Amino acid sequence: MSKVIIIGAGPAGLSAAITIAENGLNVLVIDEYMKPGGRLLGQLYEETNGNWWNGIKESQNLFDKAVAAGVEIKLKTPVSNIEKMDDIWNVYTEDEVYTTSHLLLATGAAEAPLPIPGWTLPGVMSVGAAQVMTNVHRVKPGERGVIVGVNVLSSAIAMELKLAGIDIAAITLPKMNIVTEKSGNPLDVMNSLLHVSHMAPSAFVKMGSKLMKNDFMKRMGITFFPKNGVKMWDIPIMLRKAVVEIYGESQVEGVTIATISPAGEVIPGTEEKIAADFVCIAGGLYPLAELAAVAGCPFYHIEELGGYVPLHNERMESPLEGLYVAGNITGIEGAKVAISQGVTAGLAIVNSIDGGKQEAKLNDSIKAIEETRNDAYIQFHPEVKTGKQKLLNFWNEHQKAVVS
Amino acid sequence: MVICRCEEVTYEELVKTAERYSCSPRELKLRTRAGMGYCGGRTCRNAVDSIALSSTERNVSEITLKYQPPIRPISFSKLGEVVNND
Numbered sequence: 434m435s436k437v438i439i440i441g442a443g444p445a446g447l448s449a450a451i452t453i454a455e456n457g458l459n460v461l462v463i464d465e466y467m468k469p470g471g472r473l474l475g476q477l478y479e480e481t482n483g484n485w486w487n488g489i490k491e492s493q494n495l496f497d498k499a500v501a502a503g504v505e506i507k508l509k510t511p512v513s514n515i516e517k518m519d520d521i522w523n524v525y526t527e528d529e530v531y532t533t534s535h536l537l538l539a540t541g542a543a544e545a546p547l548p549i550p551g552w553t554l555p556g557v558m559s560v561g562a563a564q565v566m567t568n569v570h571r572v573k574p575g576e577r578g579v580i581v582g583v584n585v586l587s588s589a590i591a592m593e594l595k596l597a598g599i600d601i602a603a604i605t606l607p608k609m610n611i612v613t614e615k616s617g618n619p620l621d622v623m624n625s626l627l628h629v630s631h632m633a634p635s636a637f638v639k640m641g642s643k644l645m646k647n648d649f650m651k652r653m654g655i656t657f658f659p660k661n662g663v664k665m666w667d668i669p670i671m672l673r674k675a676v677v678e679i680y681g682e683s684q685v686e687g688v689t690i691a692t693i694s695p696a697g698e699v700i701p702g703t704e705e706k707i708a709a710d711f712v713c714i715a716g717g718l719y720p721l722a723e724l725a726a727v728a729g730c731p732f733y734h735i736e737e738l739g740g741y742v743p744l745h746n747e748r749m750e751s752p753l754e755g756l757y758v759a760g761n762i763t764g765i766e767g768a769k770v771a772i773s774q775g776v777t778a779g780l781a782i783v784n785s786i787d788g789g790k791q792e793a794k795l796n797d798s799i800k801a802i803e804e805t806r807n808d809a810y811i812q813f814h815p816e817v818k819t820g821k822q823k824l825l826n827f828w829n830e831h832q833k834a835v836v837s
Numbered sequence: 838m839v840i841c842r843c844e845e846v847t848y849e850e851l852v853k854t855a856e857r858y859s860c861s862p863r864e865l866k867l868r869t870r871a872g873m874g875y876c877g878g879r880t881c882r883n884a885v886d887s888i889a890l891s892s893t894e895r896n897v898s899e900i901t902l903k904y905q906p907p908i909r910p911i912s913f914s915k916l917g918e919v920v921n922n923d
Contacts, residue, residue: 465909
């Protein structure tokens with residue numbers, strides 16, 4: 434019997450691989466990166482209970498467990514295409530074509546860039562790149578950086594950079610244009626930050642966010658938001674300033690920032706320069722669904738899940754026979770949710786191969802995803818559950834259309 | 838400000854084209870070549886999408902800019918399975 438193939442050695446892919454291998458089936462995991470763990474590798478933060486979540490350690494644990502269970506893992510192997518021929522999935526890599534009856538896509542997420550004048554200068558990088566350089570490769574992206582884009586990911590990474598002894602001059606907004614409309618609007622950004630206020634280290638900010646439940650208070654809050662920002666881990670978070678330009682002769686030398694109105698308009702004459710040798714752009718994450726797209730899977734755009742998501746059901750099955758999805762490809766959430774989804778996808782695959790012996794376990798694992806989601810420390814989108822429900826409705830409509 | 842680095846298409850050009858033709862993301866791509874370079878739109882896809890969608894409605898049930906294999910760089914000889922017997 435052919436091996437099950439999983440694309441992506443992140444938390445979802447590895448946990449699925451473990452689940453499948455522990456049920457006695459052969460599994461091959463393919464990943465383009467040189468280390469297993471995916472985006473989990475970069476993560477480092479303190480949980481509410483005081484424990485530290487160390488992505489490198491968690492990745493190593495999953496990897497060791499997978500290897501012990503007999504999973505074969507091929508790193509540094511990008512997949513350039515997948516296609517189905519005669520009921521078999523063909524997985525194309527540079528040197529080999531692999532075939533399988535059951536293929537799981539656990540390709541994770543990618544970062545959306547925010548175009549800002551000067552963003553093509555050397556020294557400008559995505560915030561995730563700075564995180565990987567620092568936490569995975571132990572290389573400082575620079576001595577002093579500015580982070581453009583205020584969101585959960587960028588504030589968490591700012592703290593990680595700080596822990597590595599890198600000076601962060603400010604976290605601030607991009608100047609508003611059509612592309613940065615949401616990330617550049619102070620009120621929108623504040624709204625999206627309020628639901629993660631429990632992560633703020635200062636009791637004052639936590640208290641403040643409770644007072645900000647209604648629109649009037651929010652508008653007052655952003656109108657009187659201190660122009661020089663509030664400090665978190667000693668880093669000024671500036672919601673009333675925006676980067677209008679990244680400057681430098683042959684590489685980043687700094688950014689020009691200006692005060693903006695509560696609606697995001699630049700107030701002329703308020704420009705000032707901040708010296709920096711690197712700039713991180715934080716436009717947020719979106720599901721990386723290229724392979725599901727070339728396979729011909731139907732897609733739906735769901736804002737709450739971070740963008741276009743391949744259609745799938747609660748068992749992580751796509752409408753294409755033998756094609757499964759798990760992790761951030763199904764919507765932007767934390768690593769723990771991805772791990773739970775990996776278990777479900779793994780069980781769904783085992784269930785399909787052994788003729789339905791896993792039904793009970795499978796149903797339990799679906800409930801477990803829900804519980805993990807409820808307990809999640811970081812919610813990337815406050816309405817992620819609404820998003821999941823929307824997708825399920827699309828799935829039901831699609832099934833009806835197929836039957837009739 | 839450059840949006841598509843491979844084809845050197847600017848923000849201004851994209852906004853002007855989108856305003857003039859009120860076009861879909863795909864049409865905006867074809868008119869300007871933004872996203873048609875060797876990276877396959879990996880950097881500018883979202884930007885091209887948002888600029889076009891500022892004047893047209895998004896179709897939620899279809900990806901606006903199609904993905905084409907190979908989705909990762911691959912050498913021509915490997916792609917065509919050319920074997921050199923010289």
